[in-house]
Amino acid sequence: MAGSLFFAARIIFTRRSYALPKGGEAVARLRGAAALFFPVFFGAALLFFPDVSAAAAREGVTLCLQTVLPSLFPFFVLSSLLVQSDVPRLLSRAMAGVMYPLFGVSGAGASALILGLLGGYPVGARTVAELYGRGEIAREEAEHLLAFCNNSGPGFFLGVCGTAVFGSARAGMYLYLIHVGAALVTGVLLRRDLGLPRRKAVSRQRAPFDLAAALPAAVQGSFAAVGSVSAFVIFFMVLLRLLSLVPALAALPPLPRAALFGFVEMTNGVNALPATRTGFVLCAAIMNWGGLSVQAQTRAMLAGSTLSARRCVIGKAVQALARGAAAFLKGLAPRRRRGYTEGAAFAAPFTL
Numbered sequence: 100m101a102g103s104l105f106f107a108a109r110i111i112f113t114r115r116s117y118a119l120p121k122g123g124e125a126v127a128r129l130r131g132a133a134a135l136f137f138p139v140f141f142g143a144a145l146l147f148f149p150d151v152s153a154a155a156a157r158e159g160v161t162l163c164l165q166t167v168l169p170s171l172f173p174f175f176v177l178s179s180l181l182v183q184s185d186v187p188r189l190l191s192r193a194m195a196g197v198m199y200p201l202f203g204v205s206g207a208g209a210s211a212l213i214l215g216l217l218g219g220y221p222v223g224a225r226t227v228a229e230l231y232g233r234g235e236i237a238r239e240e241a242e243h244l245l246a247f248c249n250n251s252g253p254g255f256f257l258g259v260c261g262t263a264v265f266g267s268a269r270a271g272m273y274l275y276l277i278h279v280g281a282a283l284v285t286g287v288l289l290r291r292d293l294g295l296p297r298r299k300a301v302s303r304q305r306a307p308f309d310l311a312a313a314l315p316a317a318v319q320g321s322f323a324a325v326g327s328v329s330a331f332v333i334f335f336m337v338l339l340r341l342l343s344l345v346p347a348l349a350a351l352p353p354l355p356r357a358a359l360f361g362f363v364e365m366t367n368g369v370n371a372l373p374a375t376r377t378g379f380v381l382c383a384a385i386m387n388w389g390g391l392s393v394q395a396q397t398r399a400m401l402a403g404s405t406l407s408a409r410r411c412v413i414g415k416a417v418q419a420l421a422r423g424a425a426a427f428l429k430g431l432a433p434r435r436r437r438g439y440t441e442g443a444a445f446a447a448p449f450t451l
Contacts, residue, residue, distance in 0.1 A: 144341040155340035159333030174218030175321030182229040203290040219252030224397040246414025247286035281422035335364040335392040361385035364392040383426035387418035
């Protein structure tokens with residue numbers, strides 16, 4: 100288990116960085132110091148608090164077996180099969196009139212957008228990488244799609260955010276609708292003219308889709324991908340549990356503590372939120388950012404390609420701001436009902 104955690108940390112902190120602008124030497128030095136400090140801190144914490152790290156790892160394994168594997172694996176398989184079939188080419192023709200005017204990409208990217216909104220993190224990123232790997236989309240398209248196609252699915256919003264945190268499935272539905280809207284708005288705001296209509300079409304000779312041959316490869320590849328995602332979930336679960344032992348962090352008020360945890364790992368941040376309007380706004384921002392854990396999962400999905408995750412990071416930051424603003428506006432004019440209190444049922448707009 101410890102070996103898997105160190106392997107995940109190595110991927111995060113040794114990934115080649117983007118070219119720094121002039122005058123970015125200070126940033127490089129800070130990054131190098133962080134890369135040196137983190138393994139020392141993490142290794143010392145594992146040695147001094149083995150029971151805490153082991154308990155967190157077991158909790159992470161349970162979460163992966165009960166939530167990550169059942170929710171992601173079917174969508175990973177579906178994504179692989181769809182990309183290998185004729186669906187991307189059909190969508191390229193059918194959705195070109197929608198995808199290009201709004202987002203500046205070809206219709207083939209619609210499959211990544213749809214699966215990303217339904218399957219959860221990081222189904223959208225994996226679908227984009229597969230589309231690019233098979234030549235269905237250009238590199239510029241793929242990197243732009245990463246900015247708004249990698250999203251959380253409705254199951255997490257309804258089950259965790261809505262029912263578990265705010266005590267209302269309707270609250271989870273509101274959050275999911277805001278999530279979808281923020282993703283689409285981000286795609287429009289970050290739109291670039293890639294000149295797709297002026298490109299000369301390139302005909303590719305491909306063998307017919309063979310389900311009997313594609314299914315075993317899709318299942319094996321999807322299981323490996325879920326294993327990679329699970330490794331990051333376990334790693335960040337252990338990391339946050341160790342960070343919570345730091346006295347300064349343990350003394351933080353609930354909202355700043357939830358914000359810090361959400362910046363690192365989405366699930367822990369959401370579960371630490373209070374059932375208030377401020378918690379609702381912060382939940383909206385956390386879910387669109389996804390946390391460093393989701394960013395690491397996305398990079399793992401792109402590891403076999405030449406795609407850059409830079410626009411994905413930018414897109415998630417824009418989504419977090421847009422969604423937080425939308426959630427704030429949603430809670431400005433609550434309609435109260437008899438029997439609800441500010442804290443208990445989180446009255447406002449979520450107990451309609």
